Amino acid sequence: MELRKDYFADVRKDGLHEIGQPRPRLDSPGHVTGKTTYFADRNFPGMLHLKMVRSPHHHARIRSIDTSEAEKHPGVVRVLTARDVPHNVYTILILIQVGPEDETVLADGKVRWKGEAVVAVLAETERAAQEAAAKVKVDYEVLPAVFDMEEALKPGAPLVNEYHGQNYYLYDSGECRKVRFGDVEAGFAQADHILEQSYQSSPIEHAPTETTGCVVAPEGNDRFTCYTNTQAMFFTLDNASIILQMPGSKLHFVGGTVGGGFGGKVDVIVEPIAILGAKLTGRPVSFVYSREEEMQISSPRAAEKVVIKDGAMKDGRIVARKVTGYTDAGAYSRHSPYGAQKGAAHYPGPYTIPNVWIDTYCVYTNRTPSSAMRGFGVTIGDFALEVQMDKLARLIGMDPLEFRFINAYRDGDMKAHRQPTEGAALIECMQEASRAANWPVAEKYMAMSSYRKGA
Amino acid sequence: MAIRRGRGVAAINYPTGMNLGGDPTQALVHSTPTGNFMVTLSSVDLGQGMKQIMAQICAETIGVPTDRVVIDTADTDTGPHCMGTFASRGTHRAGNAVIQAAKEARQVMLEVAAEELEVNASDLETDGQGNIQVKGAPQKSISIFDVALSAHFKRGRSISGRGMFLIPRSYPEKETGAMKPSTCYAHACTVAEVEVDDETGEVTVLTVKNVFEIGRALNPKMVEQQLVGGSWMGISHALYETTEPYYPNRDHGGTDFNQYLMPGPGDLAQTEITVLERPSADGPFGAKGPGEMCANPQIPAVANAVFDAVGVRIDTLPITPERILRALKAQAAG
Numbered sequence: 001m002e003l004r005k006d007y008f009a010d011v012r013k014d015g016l017h018e019i020g021q022p023r024p025r026l027d028s029p030g031h032v033t034g035k036t037t038y039f040a041d042r043n044f045p046g047m048l049h050l051k052m053v054r055s056p057h058h059h060a061r062i063r064s065i066d067t068s069e070a071e072k073h074p075g076v077v078r079v080l081t082a083r084d085v086p087h088n089v090y091t092i093l094i095l096i097q098v099g100p101e102d103e104t105v106l107a108d109g110k111v112r113w114k115g116e117a118v119v120a121v122l123a124e125t126e127r128a129a130q131e132a133a134a135k136v137k138v139d140y141e142v143l144p145a146v147f148d149m150e151e152a153l154k155p156g157a158p159l160v161n162e163y164h165g166q167n168y169y170l171y172d173s174g175e176c177r178k179v180r181f182g183d184v185e186a187g188f189a190q191a192d193h194i195l196e197q198s199y200q201s202s203p204i205e206h207a208p209t210e211t212t213g214c215v216v217a218p219e220g221n222d223r224f225t226c227y228t229n230t231q232a233m234f235f236t237l238d239n240a241s242i243i244l245q246m247p248g249s250k251l252h253f254v255g256g257t258v259g260g261g262f263g264g265k266v267d268v269i270v271e272p273i274a275i276l277g278a279k280l281t282g283r284p285v286s287f288v289y290s291r292e293e294e295m296q297i298s299s300p301r302a303a304e305k306v307v308i309k310d311g312a313m314k315d316g317r318i319v320a321r322k323v324t325g326y327t328d329a330g331a332y333s334r335h336s337p338y339g340a341q342k343g344a345a346h347y348p349g350p351y352t353i354p355n356v357w358i359d360t361y362c363v364y365t366n367r368t369p370s371s372a373m374r375g376f377g378v379t380i381g382d383f384a385l386e387v388q389m390d391k392l393a394r395l396i397g398m399d400p401l402e403f404r405f406i407n408a409y410r411d412g413d414m415k416a417h418r419q420p421t422e423g424a425a426l427i428e429c430m431q432e433a434s435r436a437a438n439w440p441v442a443e444k445y446m447a448m449s450s451y452r453k454g455a
Numbered sequence: 456m457a458i459r460r461g462r463g464v465a466a467i468n469y470p471t472g473m474n475l476g477g478d479p480t481q482a483l484v485h486s487t488p489t490g491n492f493m494v495t496l497s498s499v500d501l502g503q504g505m506k507q508i509m510a511q512i513c514a515e516t517i518g519v520p521t522d523r524v525v526i527d528t529a530d531t532d533t534g535p536h537c538m539g540t541f542a543s544r545g546t547h548r549a550g551n552a553v554i555q556a557a558k559e560a561r562q563v564m565l566e567v568a569a570e571e572l573e574v575n576a577s578d579l580e581t582d583g584q585g586n587i588q589v590k591g592a593p594q595k596s597i598s599i600f601d602v603a604l605s606a607h608f609k610r611g612r613s614i615s616g617r618g619m620f621l622i623p624r625s626y627p628e629k630e631t632g633a634m635k636p637s638t639c640y641a642h643a644c645t646v647a648e649v650e651v652d653d654e655t656g657e658v659t660v661l662t663v664k665n666v667f668e669i670g671r672a673l674n675p676k677m678v679e680q681q682l683v684g685g686s687w688m689g690i691s692h693a694l695y696e697t698t699e700p701y702y703p704n705r706d707h708g709g710t711d712f713n714q715y716l717m718p719g720p721g722d723l724a725q726t727e728i729t730v731l732e733r734p735s736a737d738g739p740f741g742a743k744g745p746g747e748m749c750a751n752p753q754i755p756a757v758a759n760a761v762f763d764a765v766g767v768r769i770d771t772l773p774i775t776p777e778r779i780l781r782a783l784k785a786q787a788a789g
Contacts, residue, residue, distance in 0.1 A: 001683075004731050007731045011734060016515055018515040019512070022674055023676075025677065027504070148703040177627065200771040201697075202700070202771075204698065205696065231539050231540045232537075233497045234538075234539075235538065252530075253530075253531040254529070255529050256497075256499050256528040256530070258499055258500065259502060261499070261541075263541055292710040295708070296710055303699070303703070328703075345636035349467070367699075374750055378747070382754070383751075383758065384755075386467065387770065400759070404464075417636060419634075426468060428642075429644035429668050430666075433464065436664045
């Protein structure tokens with residue numbers, strides 16, 4: 001790695017004692033010698049293991065659940081269904097007033113994706129829990145499912161989630177989050193070139209070394225300690241408090257050392273049901289995802305579809321950009337309404353464009369609920385934007401790097417969401433990339449700056 | 456049939472912190488009787504090194520070596536609220552909270568030292584080695600060890616501080632989308648060079664040259680580890696990963712690391728990192744959050760390089776050999 005201190009030296013105070021120093025990490029020796037304690041290193045006498053009975057169908061009505069055989073299985077201590085969960089219908093972003101509550105801790109009457117949790121089995125061993133889970137009989141009436149976002153948005157499509165009433169999230173702005181800046185149609189009308197293209201991704205797994213999980217121990221005083229690898233301690237505690245209808249003062253969460261997150265551990269999935277199990281049995285409970293659960297049950301990065309229409313001039317200026325983004329939330333919201341909204345704030349990318357129109361949709365389908373992942377709401381958008389930039393440059397007949405200099409945002413430029421640009425550094429990154437990759441650009445671009453006079 | 460070479464570029468920015476703000480983080484700092492400093496948080500270390508960075512930020516602010524600082528996180532019985540570790544917010548939000556708490560603790564520490572040295576607190580400075588001295592007269596000094604002992608056992612002072620950082624929440628205007636998503640943005644430009652085998656569709660990423668602007672490299676070695684790891688993840692997203700290979704079809708999803716494709720060590724490119732620092736106005740020592748941003752530009756850079764190599768556009772991720780071969784076949788069919 002090369003640290004180029006010559007850029008922006010005029011606005012930076014160097015020569016600090018500790019900051020800027022490559023100090024060895026204090027936690028590294030513990031990590032590399034296997035001495036660091038993770039949640040799963042907690043082991044308590046009498047600890048039970050929780051395994052889920054999961055839906056084999058993408059969309060189905062539950063006619064009946066029979067747990068009698070499972071309950072008789074040797075080693076089984078307790079079997080939980082929706083009836084046991086005090087506040088079974090929840091949504092995690094309710095803490096920041098983003099509703100409606102749309103998801104069940106344990107399925108009640110319906111399943112909306114293949115893999116959805118239906119019944120929880122608590123047993124003396126993992127094996128007993130797994131074997132007993134196989135003995136739970138659920139009678140399903142299979143319903144039509146929808147997997148494709150375009151199909152889901154058509155009239156008459158199967159309704160994925162009744163708590164929303166339609167297959168998209170309803171923002172205060174309507175069926176999508178909107179950004180309107182300038183007059184995009186006038187921009188297209190004046191453009192020398194128009195390019196409309198569509199981009200697509202599919203779900204992606206966080207693939208942490210340590211799978212999602214927790215260990216809960218009753219403290220004997222009506223309090224429960226939850227050792228967890230959540231990425232957000234109080235967010236998880238507060239949501240557990242709502243789901244369990246238990247005062248937050250009864251909950252004690254311990255964590256902070258996690259074997260990889262990447263956004264996959266900000267849903268609140270394992271903790272509430274494990275605490276409930278500990279409360280109802282009076283015993284410690286361990287609920288840890290298998291690798292298969294981590295890959296197919298825990299939320300992935302959403303699949304996205306991004307449609308970009310651009311108008312550009314012969315001289316390389318982009319004069320209009322219209323972006324329509326679709327985020328496949330799967331069956332439940334989790335963090336997806338936030339992610340789609342973050343996309344609306346990110347487009348049209350780090351470029352100054354006078355006419356912008358953005359619509360971002362959060363769409364429900366019958367698949368594993370997606371949620372946060374590194375680059376949430378932005379990563380796939382950047383793929384689409386930057387491939388589009390490459391295509392536009394070639395369409396106009398310009399060098400792709402020089403084309404970006406022409407449009408790059410600089411200090412003081414007004415963004416589509418009506419914030420003036422501050423602290424820009426895109427131009428300097430491109431100048432340095434030009435040198436590092438031996439990709440020469442015209443001298444006038446190498447002389448540019450993100451600073452503007454007076455800005 | 457041939458191995459064809461191409462290169463592609465991408466340039467991006469990325470917001471620091473939770474979109475639209477409203478995401479508080481608190482910190483508490485106190486000294487032990489012998490002048491070590493405890494930082495109490497509820498922030499989560501995901502392996503990226505949050506504890507180390509908070510220790511360096513606290514040490515710099517108080518004026519002690521980093522090994523005098525201990526980070527206590529994340530226990531909800533003791534640690535004050537943190538919204539969580541996500542959205543590239545840990546260093547920025549928790550770092551600011553730690554600075555505020557550490558400043559308050561430093562002020563008490565200087566007041567106690569001033570009483571011991573019989574000078575004004577405003578005339579004192581730290582030497583960064585564990586001592587407090589009179590500005591311009593460094594021979595007149597006292598160790599922080601002795602200051603802490605004095606505070607505890609003689610002066611009855613608590614060398615401690617409270618820190619809180621909150622960017623007020625912004626609400627998007629319904630019709631126009633006017634809003635304030637973030638207060639600062641990191642930047643990147645990446646050039647990727649690939650080889651594509653037009654017979655098998657296989658892509659080999661030869662080099663990835665990344666330039667990242669991150670506000671301030673608080674610990675350059677840790678910055679390097681995060682940026683290199685992110686760059687590899689970008690390649691992985693571009694060419695390999697998905698839980699639903701035939702999306703929107705739900706079948707064929709991988710359930711373990713044999714079935715779920717990720718690059719192995721032999722599949723990773725020669726990776727170069729250059730870091731620029733334009734300090735952000737509200738970041739701790741100017742730092743921005745590069746944690747997410749660093750995995751993004753490689754994806755379009757690789758996609759553009761594949762086009763440069765073989766002249767077909769793969770606009771669906773991941774860019775698999777199957778998709779490349781199908782596109783080449785369609786291209787040949789005209």
